[in-house]
Amino acid sequence: MEREVIEEALYEVIDPELAINIVDLGLVYDIQIAESNEVFIKMTLTTPGCPMHDSILNGVKNRLLQIDEIEVVTVELVWEPVWNPSQMSLAAKKQLFG
Amino acid sequence: MPTGNIKSTTDIRLPLSFIVFGLVAFVVAQIIFFWNSASLLQGQFRIPEIWSAVHLLLLGFAMIVAMGAMYQLVPVVFLTSIWREKLGYFPLLCSCSGVVIFAGLLAISPAQSIYGAVIVVMGICMFLLQMAITLRQTEKKSIMYAFILTALVMLFFTIAAGFLLAYSFATKGMPFHESIFYTHILFGVVGWFSLLIFGFSYKLVPMFSLSHDYPTHYGKYAICSYIMGLLFVSVSFWIQIAYVQAIGFLLLASGFTLFTYNMKIIYRNRLKRKLDKAFVFSLFAILIGNVIHIIAVIFAFIGLQSAFHWGILLFSYIMCWIVFSILGYLYKIVPFLWWTKQYADYIGKEKVPTLKEMINEKLAVVLFAVLTISVVGLIGSMLAQIGVGVWLAQGVMMIVSMVYAQSMILVLFK
Incomplete structure (x- = not known):
């Protein structure tokens, strides 16, 4: 399984408050693919105690499980390193800064 | 490495039920205010119908909505689950039914109002217990934690003073009735609501503006100053020394100004340039709240005794800040x-x-603009003693409250 396929799928997980996908927001820290078709995602959120906490995490699982080859998805939410705006893509910055 | 795999959501039916009840109470309070425009004009705030409307506004709307918001926000802000969440339906049932009975009895038979008060107190006590145990589970004690905890302590004192007040009405034999009455207003309206809004603003303002790298240490000074202010002003109600009250109001205003300054820093550090209109309105409320605190300091230092002017200032504080x-x-x-x-x-x-x-932003702009104009019109008309102005402004406010409540209810059909 290609890492790009997973990344591409994660572009479709949108933060409903900011209306920007989690990859462009720089929330995804690491993607690991095990041989057993298990995918491990390490990610953060823009702020600890984000009300969309569970929704976004479930969104990641839901989207990746739609890919046929993936059988198990584990999402680890971390607060370190702390998310900062420099992690956003240019497209996300443009959308936020107007 | 710290991880955040904690269930942070709550049963949304609980906060939503509180909020929907609050919206209905808000509309009913505005209708009663409209019906009693003449009393508002004469500054007769202490008559049964106005008491009823004030309690519907403060208890039925502001308090009930704040309780509902806490069931939703506490888990996400403090990353902990609400202790025995299902028990939250008990405060919901008691508080809502109690408020209806209490406000009704205040209007019809104030001497009997203690029966409604008992039911409200039972609900709020259960809520306080649930929140206290939930907060104890919090690992990280931030400035938000300090604000929310002190707000809950203030709520407890408000309820205690309110209960004494209702008992005093029932028995007509309670000494220090006036002192208890002013302490009840101070701890409830100023202490509980302000500290609660301060606390949640430290979460909501950076979150809605996507602000980063901002200091929060001004919050420590703000909370210390504000609590000292509350103590000084409350003591002044019992010992009747003018300068103690003036110092108290100065401390309250200093605390509020420090909070405003901290919010300004957070706002300046925001990444989101185009903010949601409703959120901008909440920021606007902070500015007005600060100005009202400064006016209170001026009133206290010049020794203004006019119940009419203090009443209008309190009304402005409730409407424009809370x-x-x-x-x-x-x-x-x-x-x-x-x-x-x-x-x-x-x-x-x-x-x-x-x-x-999910929301109608265009309507929000119109609603908040008209609401601001109507409140300014109402305060201006009361000060200038223009009867038709009070009637008109309160009428507009009543219509705005109905449209606002309807727009919120419509969200529930999306």
């Missing part, structure tokens, strides 16, 4: 709650609406 803040934040919170219920399970599976698509 009600405006809540209405602004609610415009964000209700769509979030409903989105969570309707769409949280579908994110990543199919296209779901964004939160912005």
Whole structure:
């Protein structure tokens, strides 16, 4: 399984408050693919105690499980390193800064 | 490495039920105020109908909405689950039914109002117990924690003073009735609501503006100054020394100004340039709240004794700081709650609406603008003693409250 396929799928997980996908927001820290078709995602959120906490995490699982080859998805939410705006893509910055 | 795999959501039916009841109480309070425009004009705030409307506004709307918001916000802000969440339906039932009985009896038979007060107190005590145990579970004690905890302590004292007040009405034999009455207002309106809004603003303002790298140490000074101010002013109600009260109001204003300054820094560090209109309205409320605190200091230092002017200042404080803040934040919170219920399970599976698509931003601009104009018109008309102005402004406010409540209810059909 290609890492790009997973990344591409994660572009479709949108933060409903900011209306920007989690990859462009720089929330995804690491993607690991095990041989057993298990995918491990390490990610953060823009702020600890984000009300969309569970929704976004479930969104990641839901989207990746739609890919046929993936059988198990584990999402680890971390607060370190702390998310900062420099992690956003240019497209996300443009959308936020107007 | 710290991880955050904690269930942070709550049963949204609970906060939503509180909020829907609060919206209905808000509309009913505005109708009663409209019906009693003549009393408002004469500054007769202490008559049964106005008491009833004030309690519907403060207890039925502001208090009940704040309780509902806490059931939703405490888990996400402090990353902990509500202790025995299902028990939350007990405060819901007691507080809502109690408020209806209490406000009704205040209007019809104030001497009997203690029966309604007992039911409200039972609900709030259960709520306080639940929140106290929930907060004890919090690992990280931030400035938000300090604000919310002190707000809850203030609520406890408010309830205690309110209960004594209702007992005093029932028995007509309670000494220090006036002192208890002013302490009840101070701890409830100023202590509980302000500290609660301060606390949640430290979460909501950076979150809605996507602000980063901001200091929060001004919050420590703000809370110390504000609590000292509350103590000084409350003591002044019992010992009747003018300069103690003036110092108290100065401390309150200093605390509020420090909070405003901290919010300004957070606002300046924001990444989101185009902010949601309802959220901007909540920020606007902070500015007005600060100005009202400064006016109170001036009133206290010049030794103004006029109950009419203090009454109007208190009314301005309730409307422009507490009600405006809540209405602004609610415009964000209700769509979030409903989105969570309707769409949280579908994110990543199919296209779901964004939160912005759940609300009518254009209507928000009109509503908040008209609300501001009507409140300014109402205060101006009361000061200038223009009867038709009070009637007109309160009429507009009543219509705005209906449209606001309707727009929130409509979100629940999306």
